[in-house]
Amino acid sequence: MESTSPLFALRNVTKVFPGVRALDDVRLELYPGQVTALVGENGAGKSTLVKTMTGIYQPESGEIWYDGQQVTIRNPEDARQMGITAIHQETVLFDDMTVAENIFAGSYLTRGRFGNLDWKAMNRRAQEILHDIEAPLSPTAMLSGLSIGQKHMVAIARALSVDARVVILDEPTAALSHHEIHELYELVRRLKARGTAIMFITHKFDEIFAIADRYTVFRDGAFVGDGRIEDVTEPELVEMMVARSLNETYPKVEAPLGEEVFRAEGFSHPTEFADISFAVRKGEILGFYGLVGAGRTEIMRALIGLSEQARGEIYIEGQRVSVRSPADAVQAGLVYVPEERQQQGVMLDMPIYQNISLPQLHRTSRAGFLSTRNELAVARQYGERLNVKTSSWSELVNNLSGGNQQKVVIAKWLATHPRVIIMDEPTKGIDIGSKAAVHAFMSELVQQGLAVIMVSSELPEIMGMADRMIVMNEGRQVREFTRDEATAEAIVSAATGVRA
Amino acid sequence: MEQSAKLPIPNTLSTPLKSLLVRWETFLLAVFAAVFIAFSVTSPYFLNVWNLSDATFNFTERALIALPMAMLIICREIDLSVASIIALASVAMGYVAQTGADVPLIVLTGITVGLLCGLFNGFVVTTFGIPSIVVTIGTMSLFRGITQGLMGNQVLRDYPFEFAFFGQGYVYWVFSFQFVLFLSCALLFYILLHRTNFGRRTYAIGNNPTAAEFSGIKVRRHKMILFAMVGVMAGVASVLLTSRLGSTRPAIAFGWELSIVTMVVLGGVNILGGSGTIPGVVIAAFLMGVVTFGLGLMNIPGIVMNIIIGLMLITVISIPVIMRRIQQHRSRHL
Numbered sequence: 001m002e003s004t005s006p007l008f009a010l011r012n013v014t015k016v017f018p019g020v021r022a023l024d025d026v027r028l029e030l031y032p033g034q035v036t037a038l039v040g041e042n043g044a045g046k047s048t049l050v051k052t053m054t055g056i057y058q059p060e061s062g063e064i065w066y067d068g069q070q071v072t073i074r075n076p077e078d079a080r081q082m083g084i085t086a087i088h089q090e091t092v093l094f095d096d097m098t099v100a101e102n103i104f105a106g107s108y109l110t111r112g113r114f115g116n117l118d119w120k121a122m123n124r125r126a127q128e129i130l131h132d133i134e135a136p137l138s139p140t141a142m143l144s145g146l147s148i149g150q151k152h153m154v155a156i157a158r159a160l161s162v163d164a165r166v167v168i169l170d171e172p173t174a175a176l177s178h179h180e181i182h183e184l185y186e187l188v189r190r191l192k193a194r195g196t197a198i199m200f201i202t203h204k205f206d207e208i209f210a211i212a213d214r215y216t217v218f219r220d221g222a223f224v225g226d227g228r229i230e231d232v233t234e235p236e237l238v239e240m241m242v243a244r245s246l247n248e249t250y251p252k253v254e255a256p257l258g259e260e261v262f263r264a265e266g267f268s269h270p271t272e273f274a275d276i277s278f279a280v281r282k283g284e285i286l287g288f289y290g291l292v293g294a295g296r297t298e299i300m301r302a303l304i305g306l307s308e309q310a311r312g313e314i315y316i317e318g319q320r321v322s323v324r325s326p327a328d329a330v331q332a333g334l335v336y337v338p339e340e341r342q343q344q345g346v347m348l349d350m351p352i353y354q355n356i357s358l359p360q361l362h363r364t365s366r367a368g369f370l371s372t373r374n375e376l377a378v379a380r381q382y383g384e385r386l387n388v389k390t391s392s393w394s395e396l397v398n399n400l401s402g403g404n405q406q407k408v409v410i411a412k413w414l415a416t417h418p419r420v421i422i423m424d425e426p427t428k429g430i431d432i433g434s435k436a437a438v439h440a441f442m443s444e445l446v447q448q449g450l451a452v453i454m455v456s457s458e459l460p461e462i463m464g465m466a467d468r469m470i471v472m473n474e475g476r477q478v479r480e481f482t483r484d485e486a487t488a489e490a491i492v493s494a495a496t497g498v499r500a
Numbered sequence: 501m502e503q504s505a506k507l508p509i510p511n512t513l514s515t516p517l518k519s520l521l522v523r524w525e526t527f528l529l530a531v532f533a534a535v536f537i538a539f540s541v542t543s544p545y546f547l548n549v550w551n552l553s554d555a556t557f558n559f560t561e562r563a564l565i566a567l568p569m570a571m572l573i574i575c576r577e578i579d580l581s582v583a584s585i586i587a588l589a590s591v592a593m594g595y596v597a598q599t600g601a602d603v604p605l606i607v608l609t610g611i612t613v614g615l616l617c618g619l620f621n622g623f624v625v626t627t628f629g630i631p632s633i634v635v636t637i638g639t640m641s642l643f644r645g646i647t648q649g650l651m652g653n654q655v656l657r658d659y660p661f662e663f664a665f666f667g668q669g670y671v672y673w674v675f676s677f678q679f680v681l682f683l684s685c686a687l688l689f690y691i692l693l694h695r696t697n698f699g700r701r702t703y704a705i706g707n708n709p710t711a712a713e714f715s716g717i718k719v720r721r722h723k724m725i726l727f728a729m730v731g732v733m734a735g736v737a738s739v740l741l742t743s744r745l746g747s748t749r750p751a752i753a754f755g756w757e758l759s760i761v762t763m764v765v766l767g768g769v770n771i772l773g774g775s776g777t778i779p780g781v782v783i784a785a786f787l788m789g790v791v792t793f794g795l796g797l798m799n800i801p802g803i804v805m806n807i808i809i810g811l812m813l814i815t816v817i818s819i820p821v822i823m824r825r826i827q828q829h830r831s832r833h834l
Contacts, residue, residue: 306713330716344714347707349774353511358704359715361697368696376511383509394512412715 005068007032007197008053008084008166013062015048022048023059026223028216030166030197035188037212037229038201039241045221046201050168053199054086055079067165085159088170093143093151100126100139103158129157133187149180156187167191168199171429173207178291178496185211205234217241241432250464251436253443257467258282260318261451262334262420264303267312272298273475276312280420280451285442287466288455290495294472296455297339300422304329304336316419330359333419337409337426339455341402345409348398352390353379355397356412382411387437403434410441421445422453427461439465459488471495524768524820528783531816535787539794546797553674555793557667557744559763560682561737562756563785566763567689568729570781571699573764574706575726576773577632579621582734583756584643589613589738591647594656594748603662610742611735617643618731622724632727640757648750657747667744678740685733690778702726706773763788766813 006029015023023045030036040046051057053064055073064071066082073079093102100123109125111118126139135153143151152172159167169188173181188211191198200212208215209229216226217240224240260279267276273295280286288296302310305323314323314332321332329335338344347355357364357375364374379393386407390400397405406426413421423442427435442452442465456462462469463486471479471494479494539546546552565582572579589610596609621639625632669677693699705712705719713719742748767784769776791812795805 304714325716325718326714327716327718336714338714343708344710347704347711349707350703354700354704358700358712358717361700365697368698370695370697370700380509380511390509392510392512 004031004033006030006065007067009065010049010052011063011065013052013059013064015052015057015059022221023052024220024222025062026218026221027226028199028223029214029226030199031214032165032195032197033192034213035192035198035200035211036214036216036226037208038199038216038218039208039237040218040224044218044241046218047170048221049218050086050088050170050201053079053166053168054084080162083163083165084168085162085164085166086168086170087152087155087159087172088168093154095144096142098140098142099130099137099146099154099157102143102154103129103139103161105158107162125161126157129160133157133160133190135187147180149176149183152176152180152184153187156191160191164196166197166199168201170201172200173202173204177293181207205237208237209234238432250461251440251443252465253447254467255283255443255446255449257284258449261316262453263315263318265313265315267299267302267310269295269298269302269307269310269475272307272310273302273472276477278470278477280453282449282451283446284468285446285452285454285466287462287469288453288472289457289459289462289469289491290472291457293474294495295475296472297424298475299472300336300424300453300455303422304334330416330418333417334422335359335413335416335418335420336422337406337413337424339424339428341405341409341428346397346405349396351394352383352388352397352400352408353393355408356382356415359412360416378415379411382415383408385414386411386441401431401434403430403437406430406434406438410438414445418450420451420453422455424455425457426454427456427458459491462491463488525777525780525783527820528766528768528780528787528816532783532787532790535790535794539790539797543794543797546794549674551797552793553676553679555789556676556679556682558792559785559789560676560678561740561744562760563763563782563789564682564685564737564740565730565733565756566760566767566781566785567685567778568726568733569760570764570767570769570776570778571689571693571702572632572723572726572730573761573769573771574693574773574776575702575723576706576709577625577723577726578636578761579618579632579727579730580636580757580761581617581621581639581643582730582737582760583753584640584647585614585617585731585734586738586741586753586756587647587750588617588643589735590742590748590752591650591656591750593738593742594658595650597660597663598656598658603660606659606663607666607739610739611732614731614733614735614738615728616731617734618728619724621731622727625727626720626723644750651748651750653750655747655749659743659746663743664746665743667740667742667746678744681736681740686778686782693778698722698725703774706770706775759788762809762813766816 008030010026010028012025012027013023014021014025026045026049028049038046038049048057052059053073055075055078064073071082073082094105103126104122109118109121110116111121123139130137130139133153133156135157137150137153143154146154172184176184188198202208212229214226215229215232215237217224217237219241258281260281263279265277268274276299278286290296298307301307302312303314303323305325305328314321316332316334323329323332323334326336342348353376356379364378365371376393383393388404388407388411390404397408400408426438442454446452454466467483469481469486469491470477471481471491473495481491569579569582592613593606593610597606617639621632621636624630624635666677671677671680693702701712701717701722704715704717705722709719741753763784764781765771766788767776767781769781788809791809792805795808
């Protein structure tokens with residue numbers, strides 16, 4: 001057993017929404033100075049749990065224990081005063097304010113009897129906190145100029161300014177580069193050293209084993225198990241999560257390679273990338289690997305005509321085509337499944353079938369007039385092919401899980417009968433089940449003669465799925481590997497600029 | 501969200517009666533009916549077809565512009581220069597009429613000026629990427645300024661006799677030309693927004709402009725067309741208004757942009773874009789018309805009328821919001 005008792009604990013907590021038991025009699029223990037990884041597929045109840053811990057939701061039953069006492073967290077302000085803070089990707093920070101203003105937002109230091117804001121004290125205190133966590137940031141820097149990783153540091157500094165004793169990190173590394181992730185780990189270690197209890201939510205297993213001391217697994221709103229990280233293996237964790245043993249190998253099927261369908265020549269951009277040339281053949285998955293900021297997404301955007309400054313030539317089946325807008329790209333059979341699903345991929349407040357039919361309304365409609373029946377037919381055909389889980393095709397996309405939203409985006413593009421499909425981080429932030437479905441589907445696509453260009457930051461995904469991979473470093477294509485010659489070490493050293 | 505693997509996923513799950521009851525349009529219609537009955541009871545002059553027909557003149561010109569404005573707002577843009585476009589178009593018609601031009605040419609002038617103003621707004625917004633609220637506040641002053649500069653304190657009233665038909669004529673019995681034109685346009689815009697690809701793309705852009713662009717929609721061109729449509733309808737409204745008044749003064753249609761936007765918002769169009777319907781806007785136009793008319797019958801002065809319309813807007817808009825809050829409080833979902 002543990003030498004210390006938990007700082008924060010949930011016992012038999014249940015939270016019910018109409019039709020769903022979002023949390024069903026769950027328990028959770030967080031220990032001071034330890035990182036507890038919370039793992040579970042999407043829909044396992046993780047976000048409900050976070051909201052219950054931070055006072056946004058009130059549980060129907062169960063007990064919350066904090067520091068040896070039973071407590072009620074009535075609202076977020078309660079949680080803040082108790083020192084419970086959650087940091088997630090959407091953590092509310094203010095872009096047009098300085099680092100210090102963000103750290104103290106809502107709890108400004110004041111002086112004098114009129115409560116004048118004491119900027120001097122706040123900047124000084126902010127400096128201390130930043131120094132404490134060794135974050136190289138100036139308190140007076142504007143937030144808009146910082147990277148996502150640096151913004152996380154600000155969020156953490158903000159948590160510390162109110163003396164947080166329980167810090168929840170909700171997928172903090174999802175948008176971070178390799179280097180930034182390491183800085184974040186360092187920060188987590190320093191928080192541990194201060195005795196903070198940390199809950200770490202992530203989809204990435206390597207992170208769990210790199211940073212966590214303990215784990216807790218949820219499935220479908222219920223507690224499945226917990227324990228010390230030394231006592232568990234990766235396959236065991238996965239099995240607890242999905243309750244079926246999941247083969248971690250990728251559903252790669254080698255499709256026969258046909259002739260070249262797509263070729264990009266001499267793509268350059270004044271600041272982002274230079275001299276990018278490559279070709280893809282029918283039945284081939286071409287992977288693009290690189291660190292965040294290597295210019296991969298920028299290239300993909302240029303290919304579909306979204307970058308005015310980029311120059312380069314595109315050939316589809318040997319024919320030169322002019323692609324100056326996504327509309328041209330779709331016309332040419334080149335489609336892009338974007339990285340930022342919710343910002344660039346779906347219309348959240350529109351029904352599934354309208355999302356799927358959008359790029360090809362000219363095909364489903366008659367003389368410009370909508371045909372709901374045709375739209376539904378297309379949505380059904382492709383939605384079923386991708387196994388979108390929904391109660392109806394008229395359901396708003398907003399009500400789907402991340403994985404199913406991604407399937408809707410893919411269905412939408414597939415319905416346009418493309419020849420080349422670009423997938424930018426196709427499995428980012430989606431649960432393991434959906435991930436496997438997307439991968440299996442990619443294999444199916446290439447078997448049908450499509451060409452797939454896949455951008456990914458996940459090495460196993462690239463190595464597992466791509467037939468050929470191009471490694472990018474600072475806007476240039478530095479190496480190319482075939483599936484057989486690729487090794488993790490070689491790819492990573494090429495991406496980080498290490499000369500092999 | 502779970503369903504058995506064997507059953508096909510249905511196209512829709514809506515329970516018709518319930519979804520009808522929670523619709524904004526139904527709610528507005530109920531408010532309209534309540535107001536209508538209240539006025540019928542309180543004023544003996546209210547339930548008279550000719551009086552009611554007269555009442556439509558209060559709002560049809562504005563409501564005509566509210567139709568494309570609704571689409572523009574759904575598309576996350578706005579045009580606050582419409583009243584000034586009416587003024588500029590009216591002046592142009594006044595000068596053309598002075599030269600002794602015939603009616604078709606006068607009408608064409610008004611509509612063309614409207615179109616050009618709309619295109620100008622659209623061009624500035626889409627080419628330079630400046631928020632339309634800023635651009636059209638600018639052109640609101642610009643167009644009105646040109647009008648005043650051209651006219652000084654003059655009044656233009658050399659319109660031919662036949663020109664009066666648009667603003668004063670009747671097509672059949674109590675149905676004025678204006679009113680019939682408004683109903684026809686409402687039907688056209690209903691079809692355009694709710695039944696065509698163009699309408700669907702309007703919603704898509706309003707919902708998520710980035711994703712719309714990524715989906716191959718020509719967002720700029722689309723917005724340009726909407727600005728042009730607003731301009732054209734402002735030109736049409738200018739024809740009607742000028743014809744009804746029989747003259748052009750620099751202050752013509754002053755302040756109309758806000759009552760047009762009020763109609764659109766009251767009609768259930770989200771001011772942030774993405775949702776709203778033409779039937780909603782049409783009912784809102786009727787509601788505002790009937791309230792203005794009824795209060796007029798009760799000899800309520802204009803200032804008080806403004807206060808009442810303002811309060812009505814806030815109340816009608818906030819009731820569903822408050823109700824939704826209560827509902828959400830009872831059933832927060834994931």
